Amino acid sequence: MPDADRPQELPARLLTDPEMLDACRVRDFARVFRLLRTRAGIYPSMIARRCDLTPSRVGEVISGRRQLQHMDVIERISDGMRIPGHMLGLARRPWETPQALIAVERQAPRLPDAEQQSPVSLPGPDVDSILALATRTKCSAATLQGFRSSIEDYWRRDDQHGGEALRPAIVGQLRHVVGLLKESRPPSIQISLYGVAAELARLTGWTYFDARQYNQARAYFTEALQLARKIDDRQFLANVLACMSLQATYQDQPKDSLTYVTAAQDQARSAPGITPRVLSMLSMREAFAHATLRNRDDTHRAIGEAHRHFERIRPSDPDPTWVRYFDEPKLIVDTGIAHGQMGEASTAEPLIANALRREDRTNQRGRAFHSFWLARTQLDQGKLDQACRTATQALEPASAVTSERVSGHLREFYGQLTPHRQEPVLLAFEARLRDFLPSISGTLRP
Known part of the structure; x- marks a missing residue:
């Protein structure tokens, strides 16, 4: 520019x-x-x-x-x-300084007619160039740590409330960081800035994915891949490809899902310092892809690999921050979901129930999402009363988060209840649904 x-x-x-x-x-x-x-x-x-x-x-x-x-x-x-x-x-834009740009209303002065107004005289380009040099944005190790801390906070709030309200701030920060990349900086700072920009792009893509706005999600995931490629961060490339694999399962594109996760594993294996936690997460995403394709043996094999990798994790492993969410309860619940996708409800139910008891209660979306999965496995076994009770418990966390993915799982579960429309336990569930999520309940039933 x-x-x-x-x-x-x-x-x-x-x-x-x-x-x-x-x-x-x-x-x-x-x-x-x-x-x-x-x-x-x-x-x-x-x-x-x-x-x-x-x-x-x-x-x-x-x-x-x-x-x-x-x-x-x-x-x-x-x-x-x-x-x-x-x-x-x-929301406050990333480039705003604490007080310099706060506008204060004042009484309107008497102005001449528009025809008599003349453009304000501004400094010429040469002066602008000199001032630009004097005001170049500084970027230090502390600045980078601030960016990383804000990303961690975005992820935490995304788990608690969903990413829709956060998206303008995330996109604004992404553009700000991409702008910083255009300036000449020491290589170590520049590499870190590319990493920050890649994670902000992935986070933006995730918020669109969670809203089931798949075209926008894919565009930002692709931008994240391009930024990570600039610094040859193969572990992060694998992470983004794993996100795209998960999205493909939601779009009912299981072959694409398997292609993405296979590419992710190839990137990870060629990355220096790859950790067992990353490999475990990728194996579980592979299990999801195979389960969607109804490849039973391959699903079980990938689940076994995920657990074997996880057993090799050590506290001293240099795990990237973006994979630390993949803890033991997450491994267990994902294992249950993979079995559930394969129709193995009796195996899935105790795994998901165990993970829910251990899951962080501040993760509202995760609690709702996994509770609906548990209810589906119970319903698949003919446990109607128990399934409706589990789904009722999921309504409170579901009402606290804006997530079209969670709403989609609720709709799918409700659709499975069609043969039981007149059962008292279902009528009670519908009453609670109207209390917690009236905007959704009005779209479920004619």
């Missing part, structure tokens, strides 16, 4: 202008773009370049022939024009 088109701070007088504040508050981008032109000298072509929009689209907005409502576009405008997030109803 040419220096003249790099995002620059807007004049404070524009950010605190009542008309600008009101236009941003109601997201009237026709007014916002006109104010940028008349009071900051930023013309439509510059707006288009900085916000990754076409000039014709910007022109249609200014003329009132098009409105901008998609959240991704609003975020690009905030980031490209350096409009603080709170002015547009967004």
